[in-house]
Amino acid sequence: MYAKLVFRNAKRSVKDYLIYIVTMTICVALFYAFLSVSSSYYNPDIGSEYDFTLLSDGMKAAICMITLLLLFLIRFVNHYMLLRKQKEFAIQSIMGMEQKTIGRIFFAETLIMGMLSIWIGIFSGVFCSQFITAMLLTAYGKPYEISWTLFPDTVLLTVVFFVASFFVVGIFNTRTIQKTKIIDMLSAAKENEPELKKSRFISIAAVLFELFTAWGLMTGIQKIYFYDDPRLALSVQLMFWGNILFPLLAVLWPVFCRIRKKKREYCLTGLLLCSVFNAFAAASVAALKNKYYLPLGSGTLNQYLLFVLIDLIFFLCALIYLTSGLIAAWKEKSPEHRYHEEALFFFGQITSKLNTTSKTMTIICITLVLAIFMFVAAPVLTGWSSGYLDIRSMYDVQAFSRYNQVYEEENLPQDSYEIIADFLTEHKIDTDYDCTFNLYLPEKEDFHNRQKYDFPIAAIAVSDYNAIREMLGYGQISLGEDEFTTQWKTIATGEERDSFLKEHPSIMTDAGKLTLSGQSYYEDAIGETAYNSYTDVLYVLPDRICEKLLPVMKNRYITTSENISYENAIELEKLFTERFPEQTESGVMYGIRLCTLQTNSTIANNFVLQAAMLYGAVVLMIICLTVLSLQQLLDAGQYQYRFSVLRKLGVEEKAVGKLILAQLGVWFGLPIIAAMIVSAVIITYFIQIISAEISAYIGFGALMLQIGATIGILSILLICYFISTWIIFRRSVNPS
Amino acid sequence: MNTILRLEHIQKYYGNEGNLTKAIQDISFSVEAGEFLGIMGASGSGKTTLLNCISTIDTVSAGHIFLEGTDITEIRQSSLARFRRENLGFVFQDFNLLDTLTISENIALALAINKVPAGSVESRVLDMAGKLNISDILDKYPYQVSGGQKQRCACARAMINNPKLLLADEPTGALDSHSSQMLLSTMQSINEQLGATILMVTHDAFSASYASRILFLQDGEIFMELRKGDDSRSAFFDKILNVLTMIGGGQSHVC
Structure with a gap:
C-alpha cells in the first residue's frame, strides 16, 4: 500500500520536483563526465611518451574535493521539497499515519526522483565526457575520436556517491519530519505576515569593512614612510597617497555621518563610493609595481590584493542592500512612478524580498563572481603554462648552469656535460643536433653585480647562436667586425625592446666597443635558459670578441631524432642531478x-587545473542559480495569496503574467548583473596585470573565445533555471 | 428608486451527471441603488456561491445577472477583470491586504490598477481615509495595525473607485465584537452618507441587523425575505433571530 502511495505521489508531483530533478541531473552529469577521465577503463591513445596515471590521480582528488560542495546543494534542495510538502504531511499525520512512516515515504519519493536524475544524469554525462575527452586529447596534441563508452567503475562510483548522499540527507529529513509538530505543518503553507525587518548583516559588513580599511590606512602610512621617494614618478606618488587618503576618507565618513546625524542609507552610499576608490587605489599597487619595479615584496602585493577583494565584497554587500532603498527612492520621486498601474505591487514585492534576503543575495553574488573568474582564469592560467612550455621546451634535452651564487671566477662551470651524450649513445638514441656553448659577460667587472633590477645581460658567440638557430630551423645570421645584435624573449614588449635599442646604440666590452648591427634584434624563441637571470635580452657578439670575455655559464642543447620515452627521461634526469646537483659547493x-x-x-597539471576549475565554476553557478530559484519558490504560499488579491482587485491574467516575469527577471537579473560588473572589473585588472603573458602565450582571440564560452554556459544554465522556476512559480500562484 | 442589480433564475451546479450538487437551485431578486442588503444562511446554503457568481469570480450554470442593465453572465472572459475593477468593490473576511504595502499604498493600488491619473491618487486616498477614520495609520504596514483597522482599510480600498456595488463576504468574521461593531457602523455610514449599494453575506445575526433588507437562503433557494422598514435595530435583530430559529428547523424537527 505504501509503495503504491509512493509511486502515485512521485508520478503526480513530478512537476513539483522539476527544480530538484534539473539540479540533480546536472550535478550527476558533471560528476560522471569529469570523473570518467580517471576511470581505469579509460584508455585514450596519448602515446608512449606520456604517463596517464599522473593525471587520473590528480583528477580524482580534485573532483572529490569540489563534489563536497554538491552535498550542500543536495541538502538545500531537499529542504525546499520538505517545506513544500508540509501540508501534505500534516494531513497524513492527522489521518493517523506515524510521522516516522511519513518521513520514510518522503524519503522514498525523493529517492525515486534522485534515481531518475542519476539515470538521466549518467547518460548526459556520457555525452558531456566527450567534451572532456576532446579537451584531454587536444591537451596532449592528439586527434580526437568519439567513443561512446559507459565506464562501469565510474557509473558505480557516481551511483554510490549520490545514493549515499541521498541516504544521509534522507536521514536528516526523516528526523526533521518526526520532530515537527502537526500544527506547525498545517500552518506552514498558510499566509503569514512576516515583519519587513531589515537584516543586521549590513551593519556587521560595514564594521568589518571599516576594520580592514583602518588596516589598509596603516599599511599605506607604513609604505609611504619606508618606500616613498620624491624621485619616483607622479603616478607612483599618487598611488602611495591614494592608499592613505581614500581609506582615511572611508574611516572618517561614518564619524561624520554620526555627528551630522545622517541616515543609514546616506552613510552607506558614501561607504559604497569609498570602497570603489579604495579598490582602485589598492589595485594600482600591483599594476605600478610591475611597471616601475617598485621594491614591494609579494607579501605587500598579497596584502593589497586582499584589500581589493574586501573592497569589492563590501561593494556588493552595500550595492544589494541599497538597491531596495534605491527602488524606494525612485518610487517616492513622483506619483507617476508610484501609481502606474501595478507598479506599487511590483515595488512592494521586490523591496520586501530584498530587505529580508540581502545577505543571501550578497553571498550568491560573491559566489557567482568567483565562478565567472574561475571560468575565465582557467584557460588563461593553463594557456600561459602550456604556451610557456612551447617556449621553454624547445629542445629534447637542455642542460644549463647559473652563476648567481658563484663569487670566485675559478669556480665558474667548465664541464661540457658529456654524461648526457654517453647516456644517449648507451640507449641507442640518435641525436640530430648537439650544441655546447658558453654564455659570456661583456664586461668582467659586472661579474660581481648581483642586483636583481640591474643584472648584467649575457652574451653569446655568433657561431653558437647560428648553431642553435640551425637546430631550431631558423635562418643563419651574420655580423660585421665590430658589430653586435640582440636576441629577445617572447615576453618582452615591443616598447621595451625599442627603448632598449635606442639607449644602447653601442656597448662596451672587455675586447672593445661594438656598435649595433643593421638588423638590431631577433625575436625567434630559443628557450629560456639562454638568457641570464632577470633579463629578457641576450647580446650576440662576434666570435673573436667572445674569446676575450669571461664565460660565466655553460649550456648544452640536444635534439634527438625520436622522442625520449618517459622511463628513459626519468633515468637521465636522475643521473644528471646526481652528477650535477642544483646546489653545489662552488655555488654553481x-x-x-x-x-x-x-x-x-605540464599537460597533466594543466588538465587537472583546467578541469577542476571549470567543474568548480559550473558547480558554483548551479548552486547560485538553484538557491536563487528556490528562494522564490519557497515563498510560493505567500505569493499565491498576494496574486489572488490582485486578481480580486480586477487585474487581468495577462498583467499578472507580466508581473511574474518581471519579478523573476529582477530576482535573477540583479545578482547576475552585479556579479558580471564586479567580475568584469576583476578580469580586466587580471588581464592588465598579465597582458604581456596573455599576448605572448595565449593570444587575446583565444581569451575572448573563452569569455564568450563562459557567457554561453552561464546563459544556458540561466535559461534552464529561469524557465523551470517560471513554470513552477506560475503553477504555484495560478488558481487551480 | 432604480434597480442596480437583478438576478433572474440563477442556478449553479457542481460535478457531473452522475454526481450533481446543486449549490443554487433557483434564485431571483433585485437590489435597489443605495440599498444595504444582507444575505444569511447556514453553511452550505449557497450564500458564498451566490456572491462569487455576482462578483464574476464564478460562472452561473443557468440564469442571468444584470448590473445596471448589463448582463454580466454574457461578458467575455477577457473583459471580466476590467468589469470587476470598474464596477465592483470587495471586502473579504480575511482582509486581503498586501503585507508588502502600507495602508495608503494598499488603497492607492486599487486606483492605480484602474488607471486613475497619478496626480489625483494621493488626494483621493486621503479623502477616503478621512471618511473611514484611518488617516493616522496610512503609513503603517498591515501587520502594524489592528484587525478592525485592516478591515476599514479594505473598505476604503473597495470604495475608492466608487463601485456600483460593494460586495462584502463575512466582513466581521475575523474581528472581535468591538471591532465588528465599529466596522458595521462604518459600513452603515458608507451606505447612508456615500450612498453606496452594499451586498453583505454573513451568518451572524448581529451583523445582519445593520442591513435594511435580508434574504435568507436555505439549500440553494431563497427561504425568506425580511425588511427592516421602520423597525429599530434591536427589533429587527429579534426578527432575524426568529427566522434563524425557523431555518434551524424549529421544535418540530428536534426529537
Missing part, C-alpha cells in the same frame, strides 16, 4: 630540462 647551479618530462607534467 645546474639544471636539466627534458622535453618529455616537462610536457608530461
Whole structure:
C-alpha cells in the first residue's frame, strides 16, 4: 500500500520536483563526465611518451574535493521539497499515519526522483565526457575520436556517491519530519505576515569593512614612510597617497555621518563610493609595481590584493542592500512612478524580498563572481603554462648552469656535460643536433653585480647562436667586425625592446666597443635558459670578441631524432642531478630540462587545473542559480495569496503574467548583473596585470573565445533555471 | 428608486451527471441603488456561491445577472477583470491586504490598477481615509495595525473607485465584537452618507441587523425575505433571530 502511495505521489508531483530533478541531473552529469577521465577503463591513445596515471590521480582528488560542495546543494534542495510538502504531511499525520512512516515515504519519493536524475544524469554525462575527452586529447596534441563508452567503475562510483548522499540527507529529513509538530505543518503553507525587518548583516559588513580599511590606512602610512621617494614618478606618488587618503576618507565618513546625524542609507552610499576608490587605489599597487619595479615584496602585493577583494565584497554587500532603498527612492520621486498601474505591487514585492534576503543575495553574488573568474582564469592560467612550455621546451634535452651564487671566477662551470651524450649513445638514441656553448659577460667587472633590477645581460658567440638557430630551423645570421645584435624573449614588449635599442646604440666590452648591427634584434624563441637571470635580452657578439670575455655559464642543447620515452627521461634526469646537483659547493647551479618530462607534467597539471576549475565554476553557478530559484519558490504560499488579491482587485491574467516575469527577471537579473560588473572589473585588472603573458602565450582571440564560452554556459544554465522556476512559480500562484 | 442589480433564475451546479450538487437551485431578486442588503444562511446554503457568481469570480450554470442593465453572465472572459475593477468593490473576511504595502499604498493600488491619473491618487486616498477614520495609520504596514483597522482599510480600498456595488463576504468574521461593531457602523455610514449599494453575506445575526433588507437562503433557494422598514435595530435583530430559529428547523424537527 505504501509503495503504491509512493509511486502515485512521485508520478503526480513530478512537476513539483522539476527544480530538484534539473539540479540533480546536472550535478550527476558533471560528476560522471569529469570523473570518467580517471576511470581505469579509460584508455585514450596519448602515446608512449606520456604517463596517464599522473593525471587520473590528480583528477580524482580534485573532483572529490569540489563534489563536497554538491552535498550542500543536495541538502538545500531537499529542504525546499520538505517545506513544500508540509501540508501534505500534516494531513497524513492527522489521518493517523506515524510521522516516522511519513518521513520514510518522503524519503522514498525523493529517492525515486534522485534515481531518475542519476539515470538521466549518467547518460548526459556520457555525452558531456566527450567534451572532456576532446579537451584531454587536444591537451596532449592528439586527434580526437568519439567513443561512446559507459565506464562501469565510474557509473558505480557516481551511483554510490549520490545514493549515499541521498541516504544521509534522507536521514536528516526523516528526523526533521518526526520532530515537527502537526500544527506547525498545517500552518506552514498558510499566509503569514512576516515583519519587513531589515537584516543586521549590513551593519556587521560595514564594521568589518571599516576594520580592514583602518588596516589598509596603516599599511599605506607604513609604505609611504619606508618606500616613498620624491624621485619616483607622479603616478607612483599618487598611488602611495591614494592608499592613505581614500581609506582615511572611508574611516572618517561614518564619524561624520554620526555627528551630522545622517541616515543609514546616506552613510552607506558614501561607504559604497569609498570602497570603489579604495579598490582602485589598492589595485594600482600591483599594476605600478610591475611597471616601475617598485621594491614591494609579494607579501605587500598579497596584502593589497586582499584589500581589493574586501573592497569589492563590501561593494556588493552595500550595492544589494541599497538597491531596495534605491527602488524606494525612485518610487517616492513622483506619483507617476508610484501609481502606474501595478507598479506599487511590483515595488512592494521586490523591496520586501530584498530587505529580508540581502545577505543571501550578497553571498550568491560573491559566489557567482568567483565562478565567472574561475571560468575565465582557467584557460588563461593553463594557456600561459602550456604556451610557456612551447617556449621553454624547445629542445629534447637542455642542460644549463647559473652563476648567481658563484663569487670566485675559478669556480665558474667548465664541464661540457658529456654524461648526457654517453647516456644517449648507451640507449641507442640518435641525436640530430648537439650544441655546447658558453654564455659570456661583456664586461668582467659586472661579474660581481648581483642586483636583481640591474643584472648584467649575457652574451653569446655568433657561431653558437647560428648553431642553435640551425637546430631550431631558423635562418643563419651574420655580423660585421665590430658589430653586435640582440636576441629577445617572447615576453618582452615591443616598447621595451625599442627603448632598449635606442639607449644602447653601442656597448662596451672587455675586447672593445661594438656598435649595433643593421638588423638590431631577433625575436625567434630559443628557450629560456639562454638568457641570464632577470633579463629578457641576450647580446650576440662576434666570435673573436667572445674569446676575450669571461664565460660565466655553460649550456648544452640536444635534439634527438625520436622522442625520449618517459622511463628513459626519468633515468637521465636522475643521473644528471646526481652528477650535477642544483646546489653545489662552488655555488654553481645546474639544471636539466627534458622535453618529455616537462610536457608530461605540464599537460597533466594543466588538465587537472583546467578541469577542476571549470567543474568548480559550473558547480558554483548551479548552486547560485538553484538557491536563487528556490528562494522564490519557497515563498510560493505567500505569493499565491498576494496574486489572488490582485486578481480580486480586477487585474487581468495577462498583467499578472507580466508581473511574474518581471519579478523573476529582477530576482535573477540583479545578482547576475552585479556579479558580471564586479567580475568584469576583476578580469580586466587580471588581464592588465598579465597582458604581456596573455599576448605572448595565449593570444587575446583565444581569451575572448573563452569569455564568450563562459557567457554561453552561464546563459544556458540561466535559461534552464529561469524557465523551470517560471513554470513552477506560475503553477504555484495560478488558481487551480 | 432604480434597480442596480437583478438576478433572474440563477442556478449553479457542481460535478457531473452522475454526481450533481446543486449549490443554487433557483434564485431571483433585485437590489435597489443605495440599498444595504444582507444575505444569511447556514453553511452550505449557497450564500458564498451566490456572491462569487455576482462578483464574476464564478460562472452561473443557468440564469442571468444584470448590473445596471448589463448582463454580466454574457461578458467575455477577457473583459471580466476590467468589469470587476470598474464596477465592483470587495471586502473579504480575511482582509486581503498586501503585507508588502502600507495602508495608503494598499488603497492607492486599487486606483492605480484602474488607471486613475497619478496626480489625483494621493488626494483621493486621503479623502477616503478621512471618511473611514484611518488617516493616522496610512503609513503603517498591515501587520502594524489592528484587525478592525485592516478591515476599514479594505473598505476604503473597495470604495475608492466608487463601485456600483460593494460586495462584502463575512466582513466581521475575523474581528472581535468591538471591532465588528465599529466596522458595521462604518459600513452603515458608507451606505447612508456615500450612498453606496452594499451586498453583505454573513451568518451572524448581529451583523445582519445593520442591513435594511435580508434574504435568507436555505439549500440553494431563497427561504425568506425580511425588511427592516421602520423597525429599530434591536427589533429587527429579534426578527432575524426568529427566522434563524425557523431555518434551524424549529421544535418540530428536534426529537
